Amino acid sequence: MDFYLSAILLGLAYCGMGLGIYITLRIFNIPDITTDGSFTLGASVTAALLSQQYPIVTALLMSMIAGSLAGLATGIIHTRLKINPLLSGILVMTALYSVNLSIMGRSNIPLINTANLLQLTNWFQREQYNWLLLMAIVALGLWCLISWLLKTDFGLSMRATGNSETMIRALGVNTDGMKVIGLMIANALTALSGFLVCQFQQFADINMGIGIVIFGLGAVMMGESLLNALRIQSIPLRLAGVIAGCILFRIIIGAALTFGINPNWLKLVTAVIVLVVVGLPNIKRRAGN
Amino acid sequence: MLNLTHLKKHFNKGTPNEVLALDDCTLTIEKGEFVLLVGSNGSGKSTLLNLVAGTYFPDEGNIFIEGTDVTRLKDYQRSKFIARVFQDPMAGTAADLSIIDNFRLAALRTKRKTFKTGVNDSFKMKVSDRLSILELGLENKLDTLVGKLSGGQRQALTLLMSVMDESKILLLDEPTAALDPKSAEKIMKIAEKVIQELNLTAMLVTHNMHYAVSYGTRLVMLQQGQVIKDYPSVLKEKLLVTELYSWFERP
Ligand SMILES: Nc1ncnc2c1ncn2[C@@H]1O[C@H](COP(=O)(O)OP(=O)(O)OP(=O)(O)O)[C@@H](O)[C@H]1O
Ligand SMILES: [Mg+2]
Numbered sequence: 343m344d345f346y347l348s349a350i351l352l353g354l355a356y357c358g359m360g361l362g363i364y365i366t367l368r369i370f371n372i373p374d375i376t377t378d379g380s381f382t383l384g385a386s387v388t389a390a391l392l393s394q395q396y397p398i399v400t401a402l403l404m405s406m407i408a409g410s411l412a413g414l415a416t417g418i419i420h421t422r423l424k425i426n427p428l429l430s431g432i433l434v435m436t437a438l439y440s441v442n443l444s445i446m447g448r449s450n451i452p453l454i455n456t457a458n459l460l461q462l463t464n465w466f467q468r469e470q471y472n473w474l475l476l477m478a479i480v481a482l483g484l485w486c487l488i489s490w491l492l493k494t495d496f497g498l499s500m501r502a503t504g505n506s507e508t509m510i511r512a513l514g515v516n517t518d519g520m521k522v523i524g525l526m527i528a529n530a531l532t533a534l535s536g537f538l539v540c541q542f543q544q545f546a547d548i549n550m551g552i553g554i555v556i557f558g559l560g561a562v563m564m565g566e567s568l569l570n571a572l573r574i575q576s577i578p579l580r581l582a583g584v585i586a587g588c589i590l591f592r593i594i595i596g597a598a599l600t601f602g603i604n605p606n607w608l609k610l611v612t613a614v615i616v617l618v619v620v621g622l623p624n625i626k627r628r629a630g631n
Numbered sequence: 632m633l634n635l636t637h638l639k640k641h642f643n644k645g646t647p648n649e650v651l652a653l654d655d656c657t658l659t660i661e662k663g664e665f666v667l668l669v670g671s672n673g674s675g676k677s678t679l680l681n682l683v684a685g686t687y688f689p690d691e692g693n694i695f696i697e698g699t700d701v702t703r704l705k706d707y708q709r710s711k712f713i714a715r716v717f718q719d720p721m722a723g724t725a726a727d728l729s730i731i732d733n734f735r736l737a738a739l740r741t742k743r744k745t746f747k748t749g750v751n752d753s754f755k756m757k758v759s760d761r762l763s764i765l766e767l768g769l770e771n772k773l774d775t776l777v778g779k780l781s782g783g784q785r786q787a788l789t790l791l792m793s794v795m796d797e798s799k800i801l802l803l804d805e806p807t808a809a810l811d812p813k814s815a816e817k818i819m820k821i822a823e824k825v826i827q828e829l830n831l832t833a834m835l836v837t838h839n840m841h842y843a844v845s846y847g848t849r850l851v852m853l854q855q856g857q858v859i860k861d862y863p864s865v866l867k868e869k870l871l872v873t874e875l876y877s878w879f880e881r882p
Contacts, residue, residue: 495744498732505725508717509789512684513740514710575776 347470349596353589354477355542356557359535360565360588361488361581362528363558368566368580369492370504370524372420375431375555379438380412380529382551384536386442389451389546398457402537409533410526412438417522442548449548459541473542480538481585484531489578500524532558553609560616561587567619591615632662632832633683633800638692640678640856652678653689654856660834660849662799665826667843668836670853671879676836677718679853680802683834685709696800711741714793716786718804718836723789726778730769730788733777734758737792761791764821767814783810790818794825801826801833808838815839819846840875852878 359381366374384405391401412434419430443449463472491497502510503520511517540546565587569580598611640653653675660666668676682689685706693702696712717723724733735750755773762770765787769780777785786809793801803822807815823846826833837843843850850867852860860878862870 491746493748494746495735495739495749496746498728498736499744501728502725502733502736505727506722508686508719508722509725510736511707512710512713512715512717512723513736514707514742515744516705516707 349592353592355538357585357588358531360584362531366528372427376416377555378551379435380409380532381536384533385540385546386445388540392456405537406530410530413525413529417525421518452545561591633660634695665847667847674853675856714798716803716806720782720786720809731773737795740796803835
C-alpha cells in the first residue's frame with residue numbers, strides 16, 4: 343500500500359514535466375533534452391532559496407522563471423542559430439550542470455527545518471495523504487490549464503506550428519517565436535516538478551535530473567499507447583493519458599525495486615521500459631505485415 | 632496593386648548546385664486582375680509566388696503591395712495582405728487539427744491569436760455553409776481531423792480557408808494538380824467566383840492549357856526565370872489551346 347502511494351505521489355509530482363514533454367515532443371516534434379537540466383534547476387533554486395529562509399511562493403515562482411529561461415536559451419539556440427533542437431537541448435543541459443552547482447554552492451542541499459508545502463496543508467493526520475491531495479490538486483490544476491491553453495486560438499497556432507509550418511506562417515504566425523514560447527512553457531513546467539520533488543524528498547541533488555527526460559518521454563508514450571488502444575483523440579484526454587503514464591511508469595519502477603533489483607540498475611531498467619514502449623508498436627506492425 | 636521590379640533569385644549561391652530561378656522579373660498587376668501563370672517545370676513560377684508571399688527574399692529587386700515596399704517583410708507579416716493555396720496539397724492545412732480548428736486559424740489570418748476560444752455555434756454554421764459549396768460532404772464532418780482527408784479534399788479546404796479572412800491578394804500554386812478532373816473543375820470555378828466576388832487580385836499557376844485560356848483576365852508565361860509572354864484580357868480571349876502549346880516548344 344505504502345509502496346503504491348509513494349509511486350503515485352512521485353508520478354503526480356512528475357506530471358508537470360510529463361505535460362511539458364508532451365508539449366515539446368507531441369506539439370513541436372522536439373525531444374527536449376534541456377529537461378534533465380531544468381528539472382535540477384527547479385530543485386536547485388528551490389533548495390537555495392528555502393535554505394536562506396525565503397518564503398515558499400518565492401521559491402515556486404523563481405524556480406519556474408528559471409526553468410522558462412532555460413527553455414528560452416534552448417529555443418533561441420535552435421531558432422536563431424539554426425542548430426538541431428536535440429543538440430541545442432544537450433548544450434543547454436550541459437551548461438545548466440554548472441549553473442545548478444553554482445546556485446546550490448555544493449552538490450547537495452538537505453532541507454531540514456525550512457519552509458515546506460506541508461505547513462500549508464494539514465488536512466489529514468498522515469503526512470503522505472497530505473502530499474497526495476496536494477500533488478493531486480497541482481496535477482488537476484495543470485491538466486485544466488494546459489487543456490484550456492491548447493483549445494485557445496493561441497494553442498491552436500501552437501499545435502499547427504508542429505504540423506505545418508508553411509500553413510501557419512501563411513496564416514500570420516511567427517513559428518520561431520511559437521517554438522521558443524513552447525520550450526519556455528515546457529521547461530517552466532519541468533522546473534515546477536523539480537520544485538515539488540525537492541519539497542517532497544526534502545533535498546536537492548546535482549544529479550537528481552539525470553535521465554529524467556527519458557522518464558518523461560517514456561511516460562508520454564506510455565499514456566499514448568493506452569489512448570491509441572482506446573482510439574481517443576481529444577486533447578484533454580490525451581493530457582490525462584500523460585498524467586496516467588507518469589504514475590504508471592513510477593509504479594513499474596517501484597515494482598522493479600521491490601522485486602529486489604539493484605538500484606544501480608535503475609537507469610537501465612528505465613531505458614529498457616522506454617525501449618519496449620517505443621519499439622513494441624513497430625514490432626507489432628511488422629508482424630502484422 | 633502589386634509591383635514586382637527586377638526580381639532576381641538564386642538558390643544554393645556559391646555552390647556547384649547554384650541555380651538562377653528568377654532572372655530580372657518585372658511585373659505590374661492591377662487590382663482585381665486574375666493572372667494565370669504558365670511555364671515549363673523549373674521555369675520559376677513557384678519561386679515567383681514564394682517571393683511575393685515572403686517565403687524567402689529576392690537577391691535583387693523589390694516588391695510593392697499598394698505602393699508599400701514589402702520586400703523585407705517576413706511571410707507571417709505579409710499574411711495581412713496575402714492568402715495562399717500551395718502546390719503541395721498537404722501544406723495548406725494542419726493534419727492533427729480538426730476541420731473546424733483549421734478554419735478558426737484561417738479566420739484569424741490577419742488578426743492576433745489570443746487566449747480566446749473562438750469556435751462557437753455561429754462559427755460552425757458559417758463554416759458548414761461554406762463547406763457545402765464543395766459538395767464533398769465535409770459540412771457534416773467539422774470535428775474530423777484533417778489528416779484523415781485525401782489530398783484533394785485538403786486542397787479544397789485550403790482554398791475555402793484562404794478566403795475566411797479579408798485579403799487583397801490570393802496566390803494559388805497549381806491548386807488543382809492533385810485533384811480528379813471533376814473536383815479540379817469545381818475548384819477552378821470556386822476560385823474564379825471568390826476572386827470576382829471579393830474583387831481580389833490573384834495569381835494562379837497551372838499546367839492545364841484549357842484552364843489557361845478559359846480562366847483569368849491575363850496570361851503570363853515564364854521561361855528560365857523571365858517573363859516571355861504577357862497577354863492581357865482582350866488578346867487572351869482569342870487565344871487557342873493549340874497556340875498555347877506551341878509556346879512550350881523550345882526554339
Ligand atoms: N528551395 C529551393 N532550393 C534549391 N533550388 C530550388 C528551390 N526552389 C526552387 N529551386 C530551383 O529553382 C528553379 C525554379 O523552380 P520553381 O519551383 O520556381 O519552378 P516551377 O516553375 O514552379 O516548376 P514546376 O512547374 O515544376 O512546379 C528550379 O531549377 C528549381 O530546381
Ligand atoms: Mg512549382
